[in-house]
Amino acid sequence: MAKRFKSLNTLMLDGKYLHMRCACHILNLVAKDGLKEFSNSIEGIRNCVKYIHSSPSRLDKFRDFAILESMDIMANIPLDVATRWNATYKMLDGAFKCENVFDRMADENAPFVAYFNELEKDGEKKKKKQCEES
Numbered sequence: 001m002a003k004r005f006k007s008l009n010t011l012m013l014d015g016k017y018l019h020m021r022c023a024c025h026i027l028n029l030v031a032k033d034g035l036k037e038f039s040n041s042i043e044g045i046r047n048c049v050k051y052i053h054s055s056p057s058r059l060d061k062f063r064d065f066a067i068l069e070s071m072d073i074m075a076n077i078p079l080d081v082a083t084r085w086n087a088t089y090k091m092l093d094g095a096f097k098c099e100n101v102f103d104r105m106a107d108e109n110a111p112f113v114a115y116f117n118e119l120e121k122d123g124e125k126k127k128k129k130q131c132e133e134s
Contacts, residue, residue, distance in 0.1 A: 031085035042088065045095045048102055049077050051115050061109065062101065069100045 035042060052062040059076070066075035077094035081087040095102070105112045 028085055035085060035088060042092065045092060046080060047116070049079050049091055049095060051112060052077070053079050058111075062105065065101045065104050065109070066098065069104060071098065071101065075101065 052058050063073060063075055067073055075098060077098055078087065078090050080091040
């Protein structure tokens, strides 16, 4: 990118202070700010993903439900990293593909439902993904 700007003669001080990491950081901040609009929905999906990743038996149960929904035996959803918007995107993309699996778990898996009835430190119930609240 610096070479391109340099060839167009658009760089001040010959690009001496052009720092690409700053541009990437700004993009990250913009994306994270946009995701704040959906924070409740994202938190609900994050809780579902945390549930399946909290133990090997829960992940196995999730995969059993995935098989029942005609999905891959190794179905998995990556848990996001709060500081990286692209990790949140990957989590949301994976959760969207497995929406039917989560719906089936909500209908047929009592421990999954009980997990959302537990109180958090602030005394409130864990958020669920939106389609389960209706």
